[in-house]
Amino acid sequence: xxxxxxxxxxxxxxxxxxxxxxxxxxxxxxxxxxxxxxxxxxxxxxxxxxxxxxxxxxxxxxxxxxxxxxxxxxxxxxxxxxxxxxxxxxxxxxxxxxxxxxxxxxxxxxxxxxxxxxxxxxxxxxxxxxxxxxxxxxxxxxxxxxxxxxxxxxxxxxxxxxxxxxxxxxxxxxxxxxxxxxxxxxxxxxxxxxxxxxxxxxxxxxxxxxxxxxxxxxxxxxxxxxxxxxxxxxxxxxxxxxxxxxxxxxxxxxxxxxxxxxxxxxxxxxxxxxxxxxxxxxxxxxxxxxxxxxxxxxxxxxxxxxxxxxxxxxxxxxxxxxxxxxxxxxxxxxxxxxxxxxxxxxxxxxxxxxxxxxxxxxxxxxxxxxxxxxxxxxxxxxxxxxxxxxxxxxxxxxxxxxxxxxxxxxxxxxxxxxxxxxxxxxxxxxxxxxxxxxxxxxxx
Amino acid sequence: xxxxxxxxxxxxxxxxxxxxxxxxxxxxxxxxxxxxxxxxxxxxxxxxxxxxxxxxxxxxxxxxxxxxxxxxxxxxxxxxxxxxxxxxxxxxxxxxxxxxxxxxxxxxxxxxxxxxxxxxxxxxxxxxxxxxxxxxxxxxxxxxxxxxxxxxxxxxxxxxxxxxxxxxxxxxxxxxxxxxxxxxxxxxxxxxxxxxxxxxxxxxxxxxxxxxxxxxxxxxxxxxxxxxxxxxxxxxxxxxxxxxxxxxxxxxxxxxxxxxxxxxxxxxxxxxxxxxxxxxxxxxxxxxxxxxxxxxxxxxxxxxxxxxxxxxxxxxxxxxxxxxxxxxxxxxxxxxxxxxxxxxxxxxxxxxxxxxxxxxxxxxxxxxxxxxxxxxxxxxxxxxxxxxxxxxxxxxxxxxxxxxxxxxxxxxxxxxxxxxxxxxxxxxxxxxxxxxxxxxxxxx
Numbered sequence: 001x002x003x004x005x006x007x008x009x010x011x012x013x014x015x016x017x018x019x020x021x022x023x024x025x026x027x028x029x030x031x032x033x034x035x036x037x038x039x040x041x042x043x044x045x046x047x048x049x050x051x052x053x054x055x056x057x058x059x060x061x062x063x064x065x066x067x068x069x070x071x072x073x074x075x076x077x078x079x080x081x082x083x084x085x086x087x088x089x090x091x092x093x094x095x096x097x098x099x100x101x102x103x104x105x106x107x108x109x110x111x112x113x114x115x116x117x118x119x120x121x122x123x124x125x126x127x128x129x130x131x132x133x134x135x136x137x138x139x140x141x142x143x144x145x146x147x148x149x150x151x152x153x154x155x156x157x158x159x160x161x162x163x164x165x166x167x168x169x170x171x172x173x174x175x176x177x178x179x180x181x182x183x184x185x186x187x188x189x190x191x192x193x194x195x196x197x198x199x200x201x202x203x204x205x206x207x208x209x210x211x212x213x214x215x216x217x218x219x220x221x222x223x224x225x226x227x228x229x230x231x232x233x234x235x236x237x238x239x240x241x242x243x244x245x246x247x248x249x250x251x252x253x254x255x256x257x258x259x260x261x262x263x264x265x266x267x268x269x270x271x272x273x274x275x276x277x278x279x280x281x282x283x284x285x286x287x288x289x290x291x292x293x294x295x296x297x298x299x300x301x302x303x304x305x306x307x308x309x310x311x312x313x314x315x316x317x318x319x320x321x322x323x324x325x326x327x328x329x330x331x332x333x334x335x336x337x338x339x340x341x342x343x344x345x346x347x348x349x350x351x352x353x354x355x356x357x358x359x360x361x362x363x364x365x366x367x368x369x370x371x372x373x374x375x376x377x378x379x380x381x382x383x384x385x386x387x388x389x390x391x392x393x394x395x396x397x398x399x400x401x402x403x404x405x406x407x408x409x410x411x412x413x414x415x416x417x418x419x420x421x422x423x424x425x426x427x428x429x430x431x432x433x434x435x436x437x438x439x440x441x442x443x444x
Numbered sequence: 445x446x447x448x449x450x451x452x453x454x455x456x457x458x459x460x461x462x463x464x465x466x467x468x469x470x471x472x473x474x475x476x477x478x479x480x481x482x483x484x485x486x487x488x489x490x491x492x493x494x495x496x497x498x499x500x501x502x503x504x505x506x507x508x509x510x511x512x513x514x515x516x517x518x519x520x521x522x523x524x525x526x527x528x529x530x531x532x533x534x535x536x537x538x539x540x541x542x543x544x545x546x547x548x549x550x551x552x553x554x555x556x557x558x559x560x561x562x563x564x565x566x567x568x569x570x571x572x573x574x575x576x577x578x579x580x581x582x583x584x585x586x587x588x589x590x591x592x593x594x595x596x597x598x599x600x601x602x603x604x605x606x607x608x609x610x611x612x613x614x615x616x617x618x619x620x621x622x623x624x625x626x627x628x629x630x631x632x633x634x635x636x637x638x639x640x641x642x643x644x645x646x647x648x649x650x651x652x653x654x655x656x657x658x659x660x661x662x663x664x665x666x667x668x669x670x671x672x673x674x675x676x677x678x679x680x681x682x683x684x685x686x687x688x689x690x691x692x693x694x695x696x697x698x699x700x701x702x703x704x705x706x707x708x709x710x711x712x713x714x715x716x717x718x719x720x721x722x723x724x725x726x727x728x729x730x731x732x733x734x735x736x737x738x739x740x741x742x743x744x745x746x747x748x749x750x751x752x753x754x755x756x757x758x759x760x761x762x763x764x765x766x767x768x769x770x771x772x773x774x775x776x777x778x779x780x781x782x783x784x785x786x787x788x789x790x791x792x793x794x795x796x797x798x799x800x801x802x803x804x805x806x807x808x809x810x811x812x813x814x815x816x817x818x819x820x821x822x823x824x825x826x827x828x829x830x831x832x833x834x835x836x837x838x839x840x841x842x843x844x845x846x847x848x849x850x851x852x853x854x855x856x857x858x859x860x861x862x863x864x865x866x867x868x869x870x871x872x873x874x875x876x877x878x879x880x881x882x883x884x885x886x887x888x
């Protein structure tokens with residue numbers, strides 16, 4: 001990688017171009033009053049300083065790592081402060097009130113009928129859960145395989161190697177819509193072939209999807225669930241973005257809402273047999289910006305599968321009291337719900353603004369995410385000649401102009417792809433977009 | 445297990461017996477002023493409420509889980525509060541200042557010559573580190589084996605099964621000294637036989653030792669290191685208790701102090717070849733009572749071993765900002781050093797007091813820990829007739845009298861053994877000891 005140096009960051013010295021300012025989508029109020037004054041300097045933030053500290057002391061607009069340059073809601077901050085003040089930071093287990101709040105939330109928001117606390121496995125993050133699912137389903141070195149739909153959040157791609165399994169990649173269909181839009185859909189034929197292979201034991205699914213922002217429809221999920229059941233494949237559904245819908249018309253559907261009840265009448269869209277092979281992961285980490293507090297929840301309705309999932313995860317770290325308390329506050333405090341509505345309004349406007357700006361740049365193609373704060377861009381036709389053909393990546397080229405996005409090639413996509421995180425103030429977003437614009441206009 | 449019910453907890457209603465009060469060792473000042481008023485109720489503490497909530501609402505004196513009923517030092521509390529107030533809890537990496545502080549600490553306290561930041565692997569706890577070491581050294585299902593010296597902290601015993609390896613247990617020699625003392629030493633012949641077996645790939649060692657409190661001597665460690673080198677076994681040394689010495693005469697020796705320098709003259713006790721097969725784990729978690737903040741450090745001087753150790757640990761949770769900040773404060777703030785001295789004085793007096801009380805109870809045998817806040821007891825000859833012969837455990841019998849210790853059988857020892865955690869106020873310790881005394885005097 002070409003490491004950016006301060007000398008090369010010229011774009012921030014330019015005035016905001018007429019292009020950007022003409023595209024402005026009105027800016028809603030920030031979700032918290034303090035967000036305008038927020039400063040992450042000195043917090044050892046990976047997003048701000050780079051994975052190896054390479055952005056420190058440099059002028060980089062960070063639009064990469066999936067956390068927000070916005071404060072968590074005030075009730076969570078207050079709860080964190082109160083817990084910190086206690087002074088004893090010993091081993092902590094799940095508050096009973098969190099179990100209760102979570103069950104209510106699963107019924108009300110996830111559309112899960114009769115959720116049970118016996119399904120719960122609290123984990124110190126989503127990433128351990130992905131790996132435990134693979135370990136629970138695959139015997140190392142046996143040829144057992146993990147299927148994933150690419151592009152995908154990079155740790156999905158690592159799980160197979162981590163666990164001695166094979167990896168089967170099924171690319172999503174990336175359609176170009178008009179001049180500037182991308183829309184992803186499931187390549188059903190390829191996916192079914194992958195699931196039908198006897199070696200495939202588990203499908204790692206992401207809904208809503210990181211990085212494309214697709215919220216898979218109920219029809220898609222029913223079809224997917226039935227395929228998994230038909231071919232004896234465990235379905236891991238990572239639903240961490242489920243509470244961040246940006247589009248009215250593409251509501252979030254949880255795989256938990258497809259379960260046939262153990263007793264009583266099944267809803268028409270229930271997937272018979274899914275209960276025996278479903279693992280759902282969720283967390284307040286993205287929605288409430290508490291990713292570093294190390295808390296996620298795996299929901300495994302089938303007791304024998306949960307027992308296997310637990311048994312292979314005994315090496316996981318402890319949960320932290322801060323994680324439990326943040327989750328309890330997020331799911332039980334009315335102001336957190338109100339804050340989430342303000343947040344989604346703010347993010348939706350940022351999305352629309354970014355799409356308007358980017359859509360006017362020749363050759364740029366972008367998804368319109370239905371959920372999350374992530375844009376997925378194909379810059380292949382927008383980059384200056386020589387960037388890709390010279391062995392570079394869109395990510396490196398943008399970084400050399402002072403804006404850090406996530407490198408699409410780490411998601412299993414081409415070097416022309418990047419992921420843009422728009423969860424920041426409009427001011428920061430505009431600074432970043434300005435640099436993207438300058439980078440694309442530059443001669444290589 | 446016989447679950448204790450409130451009705452059965454009678455002993456706390458008794459006055460403190462003449463026996464206990466006669467044995468009083470003077471009580472030093474508490475390490476923090478607030479410790480006298482400390483209340484862990486409502487913090488969802490595992491120690492207070494039991495692993496499955498089974499102690500909640502019951503009158504149990506908790507002398508089990510290895511955390512302290514004492515506050516962390518005030519500078520750590522202040523740093524936690526300040527970080528909590530920031531409001532953004534995103535992905536966080538190691539502060540450069542912590543790396544610097546840790547290197548100084550390794551040289552000054554651990555006696556490590558020329559420690560290097562390139563050895564560091566931060567982990568969200570010790571337990572992931574134990575498992576990563578086994579994965580780095582053993583091929584699942586191949587017959588590769590993990591050696592441990594029992595009794596041992598229970599997660600050591602789980603690692604082999606977690607990682608598809610075999611487990612070889614080498615019991616320490618448990619000598620009875622006088623009427624009431626136990627002292628553990630290494631059964632060298634058995635240990636060498638275990639290390640010499642071609643299937644043995646890694647020794648999981650604990651120094652100072654949990655649960656016996658032995659601080660292994662430099663001579664012991666040199667001999668151990670040479671055996672590991674001679675037989676091609678990786679030595680994992682868990683040194684989390686190293687900063688809690690209770691005896692002047694048994695100072696802590698880190699395996700890091702046995703490394704021959706890469707250049708220059710080797711100290712006389714250096715172990716040639718150890719550098720290529722050493723993994724040291726440490727953490728501020730025990731000393732500063734911050735176990736739930738999920739931070740530990742693995743030190744792996746040999747780059748290829750570190751690369752393997754990292755590669756097999758990609759499923760670990762993220763580190764938390766609270767963990768990093770607690771560690772930075774612990775290792776760089778003068779008041780934390782002063783607090784640790786007060787803590788050790790307080791714990792030493794509790795140890796001596798507990799030993800005086802327990803030593804007067806017929807048939808009780810106890811270790812005198814050189815480090816840690818753990819006493820290891822053999823109650824086989826002290827329990828009422830019928831407890832063990834009836835299939836019960838010392839742990840269950842004590843719990844039925846309202847005092848929770850750790851069950852020795854989970855440490856790979858007999859059902860007559862228990863571990864007692866004396867890191868609490870003297871008042872709590874006395875309430876617990878009173879119940880032990882009553883339980884042992886009771887008819888079964």
